[in-house]
Amino acid sequence: MNFQQLWRYQDQLVEGTLITLALTLIAACAGLVIGLLGAALLRSGSRPVRLAIRSYIEIIRNTPSLIQIFLIFFVLPSFGLKLPAFEAAAVALSLYFGAYAIEIVRAGLESIPPSQIEAGQCLGLTRWQVFRHVVLPPALRNVYPAFTSQFTLLLLGTSLASQVAAGELFHAGSFIESRTYRSFEVYAVICAIYFAMVMAFKAVFAAIGLLTFRWPVRR
Amino acid sequence: MALVEIRDVRKSFGQVEVLKGVSLDVAEGEIVTIIGRSGSGKSTLLRCINALETVNSGTITVEGRRVSAGMANLRQFRQRVGIVFQAFNLFPHLSVEKNITLAPLLTKKIGKSQARALAQDVLGRVGLSDKIDAWPEQLSGGQQQRVAIARCLAMAPHLMLFDEVTSALDPELVGEVLKVMEDMARQGMTMVLVTHEMGFARNVANKIVFMHQGKVWEEGPPEKLFAAPQTPELRSFINSVK
Numbered sequence: 330m331n332f333q334q335l336w337r338y339q340d341q342l343v344e345g346t347l348i349t350l351a352l353t354l355i356a357a358c359a360g361l362v363i364g365l366l367g368a369a370l371l372r373s374g375s376r377p378v379r380l381a382i383r384s385y386i387e388i389i390r391n392t393p394s395l396i397q398i399f400l401i402f403f404v405l406p407s408f409g410l411k412l413p414a415f416e417a418a419a420v421a422l423s424l425y426f427g428a429y430a431i432e433i434v435r436a437g438l439e440s441i442p443p444s445q446i447e448a449g450q451c452l453g454l455t456r457w458q459v460f461r462h463v464v465l466p467p468a469l470r471n472v473y474p475a476f477t478s479q480f481t482l483l484l485l486g487t488s489l490a491s492q493v494a495a496g497e498l499f500h501a502g503s504f505i506e507s508r509t510y511r512s513f514e515v516y517a518v519i520c521a522i523y524f525a526m527v528m529a530f531k532a533v534f535a536a537i538g539l540l541t542f543r544w545p546v547r548r
Numbered sequence: 549m550a551l552v553e554i555r556d557v558r559k560s561f562g563q564v565e566v567l568k569g570v571s572l573d574v575a576e577g578e579i580v581t582i583i584g585r586s587g588s589g590k591s592t593l594l595r596c597i598n599a600l601e602t603v604n605s606g607t608i609t610v611e612g613r614r615v616s617a618g619m620a621n622l623r624q625f626r627q628r629v630g631i632v633f634q635a636f637n638l639f640p641h642l643s644v645e646k647n648i649t650l651a652p653l654l655t656k657k658i659g660k661s662q663a664r665a666l667a668q669d670v671l672g673r674v675g676l677s678d679k680i681d682a683w684p685e686q687l688s689g690g691q692q693q694r695v696a697i698a699r700c701l702a703m704a705p706h707l708m709l710f711d712e713v714t715s716a717l718d719p720e721l722v723g724e725v726l727k728v729m730e731d732m733a734r735q736g737m738t739m740v741l742v743t744h745e746m747g748f749a750r751n752v753a754n755k756i757v758f759m760h761q762g763k764v765w766e767e768g769p770p771e772k773l774f775a776a777p778q779t780p781e782l783r784s785f786i787n788s789v790k
Binding site for chain 1: 630640699
């Protein structure tokens, strides 16, 4: 084992890590917006809108993520939309995370008893006010663990973006391995970096959860 | 004119007709208690008054305005007609103060300090001033129900509806809720209650309405109704709950 050779490539490792983080955070934020909007529309949208959202969810969740990235990177240019590798990966991962986020948020919303909505309506609140102030906070708490798990899968899934040379951590690892032929050392190091990122995010999410969801619940 | 006028109201759920032509008047300041066996349509009638259910035929008028789920200014109407449920329905993620002030802050656009003062005032009226910063989960059932009543009072309603508000409480907690309702009655609040608390109905109500098979079977002042029921159904009901 010889890890010293890798030291020369620390810039590539740092850059790959930062690109992985950027891809993850962009896809998580965009996917969360898709999740909230999609779940709200699944509850209150017209039939065609609901059908469109359900189709999107089923297509994304039942096809390989790698093919989704390829479609956006290689096929969209045929229709006049050419995206660079990073942007293509960000769009594909956002759509991927969004499909799961809709289902997670939907499960959260359905976990709220109708009597809570009724109580909000009886106080004269608008539908939006009931959704925002009565339904959403406890719904998000109920599905927060599912969100954090899905976030972890998203972070690890960014490695697929290496197949379109998006420059993220796995791609950086492949590059270093091709130069050093130190497969074990390279993949051990990038594995350790992925592991450290996931553990750090878990700690951050746990802290956010403690600060945000402070109300006691019956166990 | 009565505050609430109900005329020949019919309401079905699928094939089951729950209300079969109910008519009833509630005058301003009156305490009307609806009694009857489970399934007689009491709660459905109460929910129709607040437009939580839409009637199939007949009319309900509150303060001269026809009630329906599609009525103009439904939200403003509901701010004037408070309803308290059997299951309290407090919002678990909001403190007692925020449960009470959420609707006034959002719908009446009052300031935060004014909202806090309002919460203190209504909590004082239900005897829970010291619980303003508590979470609902930290309260007993009776306390939660009193907070639910305070939450309605914060909207300054003209009419209060109570749907079996003591049914989910342990027996030793029923009294504290009934006392709050008695205080409200003394202060002149117009109230329509569905209850199985016959002692409370007898002592506090101006009018008792006995519902049976989706109809108003008998109605009248409590002393008359309990002392001399006119129908075998009411006689049997009174005997069964003694």
